[in-house]
Amino acid sequence: MDWLATTREAFALLFSGDADLWQVILISLRVSLLAMLIATPPAIAFGYLLATASFPGRRLIVVTTQGLLASPTVVVGLILYLLLSRQGIFGSLKLLFTQEAMIIGQVLIALPVLVAFTISAVQGADPRARETAVSLGASRMRSTWTTLLEVRFGVMAAVFNAFGRIVSEVGCSLMVGGNIAGVTRNIPTAIALETSKGEFAQGIALGFVLLLVALGVNFALAFAQGEGGMK
Amino acid sequence: MSGPILVVEGIHKSYGTRRILDVPVLTLAAGESYVLTGENGSGKSTLLRVLAGLEHAEVVACRYDGRPVDLGNYPDWLRRDLIYVHQHPYLFRGSIFDNICYGLRARGLIKASYEPLVREAIAWAGVGALLDVPPHKLSGGEKQRVALARARVLQPRIFLLDEPTANLDAEARQQAIKLISDLCDANRTVVLACHDREIIELPRMNRLNMGRGAIETWNGGAVCV
């Protein structure tokens, strides 16, 4: 195989606006961004609660969440597959092999990442931040919001890490999406399956895009932190 | 003078077998100033934080303005009358202006109504020349002045100030003392935890000396229990 020629072909595909290729990229971004939109608000609220409140079972939930951080995505996919398949409890919803199924899977994968990172961000907050807000008359909502803003770079790290994980995961998307061209074929499943059929150029082009997304997210985070000019 | 604004009976707090607070009764009169002295660990900060609802203690009874109050389930309306300022004040990210208007915005004021109040507080605290400095870059004394302005702009009836002049150099200390004596003169109730001679000797200052969680002397005289 001629690497140079294949790479050149990959960039030609990318910049010529190859419709199939760009469809894969758009599906990936659409699914992962929607999953983030759904997962982020409740996960941050729950993480804040776990970091600040004390109630029975709190410790257990925190440890479980940290354990789930490294859960293999293919296992999440397997469980979701069993739930969504025709014999499964949610079989009647007919969600298997749809974008919705992929979104559900990615939400499940993102949640522990968001919650665990939010917990450590909030626990790292200066206790005087919330006390000051409360003493100045802030409601519970406002003092929570103020505290989250004070640790916003930690919370942003939670969001970027979760996004990085779901946008690049193969296992779950493959299990519950099924790699259907134009519907559920996203960047990772396309790379994993199309390359094995000899579509090297497409694989390289998509791999390049995925790297770019991952790097872009990290640069955005680093830039935001730099702007913050923290001590 | 005027009647009591805050009466707290039977304040107790301990960690394990260690007694941190044991005050049979604390009465604060409206418009009076009080300074809590006592060695390190005698419970000054803890007492202020309990009164501010930031820390829990057993309290037998508490009355504010004659009205019964549960300090364990701190009412929002009491928070609006009473403000605690940390020994090392915490300034939020943003600007000095944002910090000073925080409490006013929490009270639902719109910009047109809070802006003149904030400008007045900035002038009062003498931080007008610092408005472009990011809050976390301010010196300890400047932070303390911003925090005092942030509290005063809310016109609370009671100020609880924890060692406002500790760790400040001579000039910063003088500026803080000037602001504090101004608060004391403004017919507000001020309670300070403090080791600073100059503050202790301010005119009309009531001196409460604490030892091992208890108030041992009141203006030099023994406290009868």
Ligand SMILES: Nc1ncnc2c1ncn2[C@@H]1O[C@H](COP(=O)(O)OP(=O)(O)OP(=O)(O)O)[C@@H](O)[C@H]1O
């Ligand atoms: N979580 C805790 N566990 C055990 N003891 C504690 C805890 N928090 C505070 N204490 C103790 O409570 C006592 C009172 O502390 P406090 O900060 O009120 O003293 P203080 O009079 O303000 O002292 P300083 O002059 O040093 O500021 C101290 O002896 C401290 O060790």
Ligand SMILES: [Mg+2]
């Ligand atoms: Mg103290």
